[in-house]
Amino acid sequence: MQDPSPGAAADVPLAFDRPLAIVGGGAVDPALLRELAARHVALVGADGGADIIGDAGLVPEAIIGDLDSVRDRAGWEARTRVLHIPEQITTDFQKALYSTSAPITLALGMTGKRLDHTLAALSAVLQYAPMRRLMLIDEVDVALAATGPVRFSAAERERVSIHPLVPIRFRSSSGLFYPMDDLLLEPGGLLGTSNEGTGGMVEIVPADATPWLLILGRERLWDLMAV
Template structure:
């Protein structure tokens, strides 16, 4: 099932209920083609002076006082409980890039669930921005113009192999898996290239380098759809 609610040619800002940097949120809102609140993420939107174009979710964490301030036609309740609000939102957005704020830095189980959604919807470019980090699922190949010394962490969500250039510790030939080999706390020696053979690898960089990660995602070829668009 694919019921698109927001269809844009430019980046879309998606706001969850976790901690956000209000100034960064407003900067990303200014260059986004639409603003979407994931259920209670609408609170952060209004607190930053941003009116969401849509609020999507099961509405179990949207206070009535906040809901009353949003035009009813912009509130899209999806009542099923088989998916998270992040999943409901991401599958309801068609855009070249989704910038997700408020999905990192609060409840760890929520963050883990968001990582699963990134893998499930690997064909959809999405970067999550938190207080310390920016996170994305790696496309098949990406180039990142990172300064030497930048922390670059790779975390597998399943078995995956890859190749790298510009990392202090190359990953060529390694068999990554969550219970065996991971690639956290690596370091850039200059511009980085990463190739992976499956849509199962997260890349994590300092939030100060979110713009460079965004550029790399925009320039990269996405994973093809594989029937998991649901």
């Protein structure tokens, strides 16, 4: 069994020098997959996510997981690399994370359909955000896992949500309708849902390197990749 801890992947099987998209079995827009492929983003299927890639008319560069969900393992093995990891300590998303490296990693199909899968994906983001740049994408939103200050431009009244994965205090903010100066956000307490930009640059500064989520509309995907 491969050690599933984040620090165990110093020599990962698959190292990418360009953006990587890990695709799970949840809700995925096939048009977005084709756009990612056209922009030379590497596509990797987390188990059954390979079939979602295939249904979009694409071939993943690899399939990673315990392979209990992929429809035709033998057929995929004839077309691409298949990395079978039978351990059951981690999810297929975590297996894909500890088996790869990339400058930035997008995660699609990790939310929707099953609530337990969505919660597990958020747990994996919290675990791996200190080690790599991660973004969750669904039909509506894109969520950047941040571990420090973030600066970006936002239109006036644009929705800007800040979600705490664990308790986190923010030192300051600018460019937001609801300031976050010395503000503690925490699950089960105060949240940063549906804040808004005032127009222009937004800066959000946490007090430390605790992971948190910056959530914008999905149309901001390519902008957030450059943040």
